[in-house]
Amino acid sequence: MKILHTADVHIREINDARWEALGEIVNIGNREQVDVLTICGDLFDNSEIGQKLRPKIREVFTAANYPILIIPGNHDIEAYPDGAFLGEKVTVLRDLLQPLIIDGVAFWGFPFTYLDEEAALAKLHQAADKVNTDMPNILLFHGELLDKTGGWGIYGEEGRQRYLPVKLSYFTSLPWQHVLAGHLHSNYDSHEFAPGRYFVYPGSPVSITRKELGIRHLNLFQLEGMPEKYPLDSAYYEKFLIHLDPFQSLNPLLPLKERIEKIPPRATLLLEVAGYYNGAALQMTETMLHEKIMKLADERVEITALEFRDIREIVEDDLFKSFAACLDKKGFPAAERREILEIALQGMMER
Numbered sequence: 001m002k003i004l005h006t007a008d009v010h011i012r013e014i015n016d017a018r019w020e021a022l023g024e025i026v027n028i029g030n031r032e033q034v035d036v037l038t039i040c041g042d043l044f045d046n047s048e049i050g051q052k053l054r055p056k057i058r059e060v061f062t063a064a065n066y067p068i069l070i071i072p073g074n075h076d077i078e079a080y081p082d083g084a085f086l087g088e089k090v091t092v093l094r095d096l097l098q099p100l101i102i103d104g105v106a107f108w109g110f111p112f113t114y115l116d117e118e119a120a121l122a123k124l125h126q127a128a129d130k131v132n133t134d135m136p137n138i139l140l141f142h143g144e145l146l147d148k149t150g151g152w153g154i155y156g157e158e159g160r161q162r163y164l165p166v167k168l169s170y171f172t173s174l175p176w177q178h179v180l181a182g183h184l185h186s187n188y189d190s191h192e193f194a195p196g197r198y199f200v201y202p203g204s205p206v207s208i209t210r211k212e213l214g215i216r217h218l219n220l221f222q223l224e225g226m227p228e229k230y231p232l233d234s235a236y237y238e239k240f241l242i243h244l245d246p247f248q249s250l251n252p253l254l255p256l257k258e259r260i261e262k263i264p265p266r267a268t269l270l271l272e273v274a275g276y277y278n279g280a281a282l283q284m285t286e287t288m289l290h291e292k293i294m295k296l297a298d299e300r301v302e303i304t305a306l307e308f309r310d311i312r313e314i315v316e317d318d319l320f321k322s323f324a325a326c327l328d329k330k331g332f333p334a335a336e337r338r339e340i341l342e343i344a345l346q347g348m349m350e351r
């Protein structure tokens with residue numbers, strides 16, 4: 001059996017990047033001839049949107065040549081009322097105690113609910129008692145893996161709300177072979193909690209916030225094999241940091257220019273420019289530097305921080321210059337010379 005696993009699409013509207021990503025996922029399922037697609041929570045950004053877009057999403061799912069299993073996540077917990085129709089291929093798993101059997105494989109869905117660690121574990125054991133271990137069993141889960149987020153399951157630091165917290169160690173004594181998870185967006189993340197048994201977050205299939213960096217993935221795997229990272233052609237963020245150097249007289253924006261020319265078609269660059277520079281050496285005031293950055297930054301660039309400062313008055317200061325000249329005569333190795341200059345610079349800026 002071939003399984004395609006995603007989560008956290010956070011659909012908001014039709015025809016945006018998230019909507020396109022969902023269409024692409026359905027196409028991949030057809031192309032790869034999968035036997036089932038699992039969407040492990042937060043298909044919708046919120047429950048109201050889920051209710052509103054149901055007729056539209058039904059059209060997307062109609063294109064699938066395979067069954068689709070969905071569980072509600074914390075964002076779309078109310079998006080799937082009883083009797084709601086998402087298409088002939090689609091089943092929403094609303095009750096952990098009622099698995100769906102497809103081609104001799106049992107799929108169990110743990111829809112998101114506000115349970116603490118202890119109650120979540122009790123619920124899992126309640127379901128485990130009903131599991132028939134003569135067949136493969138797969139769990140769809142939406143929640144927080146404490147091994148990654150840390151701390152205790154009832155309340156986190158400062159009493160932070162936990163989202164259906166579980167630990168990897170639970171699953172070693174539970175009967176599920178694969179735990180297909182959703183909720184943590186940042187990256188594809190697979191854990192072999194026991195030999196041949198895996199807990200996987202595929203990561204959001206499209207960048208939802210600026211924290212989701214790099215190309216996005218799905219989990220596409222054979223039931224008897226290992227989870228596998230499947231790269232997705234969808235919108236995502238990449239970070240680009242320019243750290244200015246007060247001892248450099250090359251144009252610091254050259255790497256940015258090059259990067260922008262080579263930016264992958266679906267990527268958006270998150271640009272940060274920080275540090276000190278010598279405006280005299282670069283013949284560039286702060287206003288000019290800002291202008292040049294804005295000119296380079298087209299619609300594929302989002303500026304997240306501009307924390308630069310022209311410190312020509314210090315670098316060009318006679319005292320600093322004569323200090324640098326003295327240092328040169330001592331013949332320090334380059335790295336050491338550089339370190340001393342930076343300390344001197346700091347000292348003069350704090351003067």
Ligand SMILES: [Mn+2]
Nearest residue numbers: 042073074183
């Ligand atoms: Mn979530």
